[in-house]
Amino acid sequence: MINVAIAEDDFRVASIHEQFLEKLGGFKVVGKALNARETFRLLENEMVDVLLLDNYLPDQSGTLLLPELRRNHPKLDIIFITASTEGAVVESSIRNGVLDYIVKPVTFNRFKLALNKVVNRRQLFESNDEFNQSAIDQIFASSPTKSNSVLLPKGIDPLTLSKVEETLESLEHGINAEDLSEYLGASRTTARRYLEYLISVGKAKAELEYGIVGRPERKYYLI
Numbered sequence: 001m002i003n004v005a006i007a008e009d010d011f012r013v014a015s016i017h018e019q020f021l022e023k024l025g026g027f028k029v030v031g032k033a034l035n036a037r038e039t040f041r042l043l044e045n046e047m048v049d050v051l052l053l054d055n056y057l058p059d060q061s062g063t064l065l066l067p068e069l070r071r072n073h074p075k076l077d078i079i080f081i082t083a084s085t086e087g088a089v090v091e092s093s094i095r096n097g098v099l100d101y102i103v104k105p106v107t108f109n110r111f112k113l114a115l116n117k118v119v120n121r122r123q124l125f126e127s128n129d130e131f132n133q134s135a136i137d138q139i140f141a142s143s144p145t146k147s148n149s150v151l152l153p154k155g156i157d158p159l160t161l162s163k164v165e166e167t168l169e170s171l172e173h174g175i176n177a178e179d180l181s182e183y184l185g186a187s188r189t190t191a192r193r194y195l196e197y198l199i200s201v202g203k204a205k206a207e208l209e210y211g212i213v214g215r216p217e218r219k220y221y222l223i
Helices: 011-024 036-045 062-072 087-095 108-127 133-140 158-170 177-184 188-200
Strands: 002-007 027-033 050-053 077-082 100-103 204-210 216-222
Touching: 002 011, 002 036, 002 108, 011 027, 011 108, 011 158, 011 177, 027 036, 036 050, 036 062, 050 062, 062 077, 062 087, 077 108, 087 100, 100 108, 108 133, 108 158, 158 177, 158 188, 158 216, 177 188, 177 216, 188 204, 188 216
Parallel strands: 002 027, 002 050, 050 077, 077 100
Antiparallel strands: 204 216
């Protein structure tokens, strides 16, 4: 079992990452932190193998945390999960030894690829006292991504649609348009447009669920 900590100030995003880990199996979330201060406290009090780190924490950026994390926890595997695409942030994270860098919103397949890197690298370290070139190449290898061209109606972007589908696939309890909009960083109208499109092509379904106050909520599930 690999122990994982999540440093993320948006509880909805942290919850989705936790569900992704549960679906993968072999990982245990030992704690969540909403800011940098809580992150360091969590790492001091728990045995953590992997840190899922957001760059935009409220009290300090992830890139500024990395040097201290490296000094105090040299064997910690760090996966950067952030909306930041600035070259300086990407370069700084790589030079400070992050294992992977994922741009939000995260798809389940991309998340799975990053965690597979953790497992594969740990297995290689445990099974080798010395490394030949082939084993070293495996440690540094990265997998190519695939892209598919699909004819879609106006207003439906294929990359966003893929992220919506993979998010639904990973959440067996479904998701509403509001939570999906938060995760995508888009408006509720945009999120609902993609969800309704999936229903129109027979890939998703919607059910009404009643909340605490009795108001019905439309939740979406992948078929």
